Amino acid sequence: MKLVQCWDDGVTNDERLVALLRRHGAGATFNLNPGLYAPQRQFGWVHRGTDVWRLGLDELPEVYQGFNIANHTLTHPHLAQLPIAEARREIQEGRARLQALFGQPVTGFVYPFGTFNAEVAQAVREAGHSYARTTRAADAGVDQRDPMAAAPSCHFLAADFWERLARARETGCFWFWGHSYELINESMWTAFEASLARLCAEPGAVWCTPADLFEAPQLSPP
Numbered sequence: 001m002k003l004v005q006c007w008d009d010g011v012t013n014d015e016r017l018v019a020l021l022r023r024h025g026a027g028a029t030f031n032l033n034p035g036l037y038a039p040q041r042q043f044g045w046v047h048r049g050t051d052v053w054r055l056g057l058d059e060l061p062e063v064y065q066g067f068n069i070a071n072h073t074l075t076h077p078h079l080a081q082l083p084i085a086e087a088r089r090e091i092q093e094g095r096a097r098l099q100a101l102f103g104q105p106v107t108g109f110v111y112p113f114g115t116f117n118a119e120v121a122q123a124v125r126e127a128g129h130s131y132a133r134t135t136r137a138a139d140a141g142v143d144q145r146d147p148m149a150a151a152p153s154c155h156f157l158a159a160d161f162w163e164r165l166a167r168a169r170e171t172g173c174f175w176f177w178g179h180s181y182e183l184i185n186e187s188m189w190t191a192f193e194a195s196l197a198r199l200c201a202e203p204g205a206v207w208c209t210p211a212d213l214f215e216a217p218q219l220s221p222p
């Protein structure tokens with residue numbers, strides 16, 4: 001089964017998360033807003049009583065070394081509420097800066113707050129993205145019918161996470177998402193690590209990027 005995980009917003013907890021993922025040999029995609037970083041770490045906001053810090057721009061390539069990077073816009077606005085020219089700039093500039101920073105093609109996109117409209121979806125496609133993820137959960141597996149409104153299987157803290165995995169087995173792919181800042185105490189980290197180990201032990205498990213689900217494989221020359 002194809003396993004996909006992606007994590008949004010690029011915060012300091014990602015450093016601990018990538019160490020854990022590396023230990024288990026699990027791949028992941030990180031969805032970043034390159035316009036929101038200062039050279040050094042900066043306080044961002046408070047989540048359930050815990051301070052959330054953004055990583056520093058200078059450390060991003062090292063922290064995410066070996067992982068897939070996708071575009072989450074330049075500054076995380078509600079895209080559907082912006083004039084379309086401004087939304088386009090957020091989408092295009094986010095992608096261009098991430099490609100320059102990480103030196104890898106950026107073909108994935110995640111809507112900030114999961115919100116979009118038809119005009120925004122078209123702008124995302126035209127900017128060179130092969131899929132755009134929403135926050136809606138697919139009924140089973142991954143909803144790939146409209147790549148610009150892709151629905152993953154569930155959030156990583158979904159109460160029915162394992163039931164959704166069971167349903168996803170029949171479809172061949174399972175995709176969960178979240179934010180590492182939602183891991184607010186040691187017991188949550190322990191539980192996530194146990195979940196990750198269980199996922200890695202799935203028969204035939206192979207970690208993929210979301211783009212792997214949406215981009216046609218290159219045909220090799222005869």
Ligand SMILES: [Zn+2]
Nearest residue numbers: 008009112113
């Ligand atoms: Zn976000």
